[in-house]
Amino acid sequence: MLKKENRLKNRSAFRATYKNNAIYSDNLIVLYAGKIKTDKNCPTRVGFVVSKKIHKRAVIRNRIKRLMRENIRLMFKNNETEIINNYQSLIFMAKDGILDRNINDIRNTMLILLNKLANNNI
DSSP states (O other): OOOGGGBOOOHHHHHHHHHTOEEEEOSSEEEEEOOBOSOTTSOOEEEEEOOTTTOSOHHHHHHHHHHHHHHHHHHHHHTOOGGGGGBSEEEEEEOGGGTTOOHHHHHHHHHHHHHHHHHHTO
16 A cells, blocks of 8 residues: 555645646556655655546446556655656546556556656656
């Protein structure tokens, strides 16, 4: 489970991240990046969104969110991507094609999006 300090929960925090207009997309996931941190001691907060357009059943939507959350948890644990720690908030939004994918496909897509984010901010 993702630590409480790394969860993005407030509606206002989601809105602020969306307004930043740093959007990176792939065929499975859309990544919204918040502002770049000024204080490196505060944790990065990550949010996950799966709309009802993906699937009408909450069980399926929650499973997709759990898969994305587990990938991020492992990235934090293994310190795989430094780019995560440079931002105040990140939001991962699922697209239609994610339903029939496994955890490794989702992980690869998330890494690709994070690398796009890192390359555009150099």
